[in-house]
């Protein structure tokens with residue numbers, strides 16, 4: 001058993017204690033919760049990146065068949081470009097946020 005300083009009130013508390021007896025600040029939970037929080041945020045952004053890739057794929061699938069038949073005038077070709085651009089944007093946001101949260 002070692003004594004650590006409470007991050008809230010600075011009082012010495014046992015590291016085995018779940019909460020500070022002085023202010024009630026959770027001690028043990030802090031060490032466990034922090035890594036899981038980072039893991040969860042990175043998972044969220046990985047999902048965002050995946051969603052971006054799916055959107056890009058959808059955009060390609062919408063764009064090419066209509067483009068081959070009727071060219072860029074086809075509203076579906078425009079929709080394909082729009083979905084594809086949205087996918088790139090979503091993937092970029094996911095990449096940026098993942099980088100931001102890890103550094």
Ligand SMILES: [Zn+2]
Nearest residue numbers: 006009020023
């Ligand atoms: Zn405290």
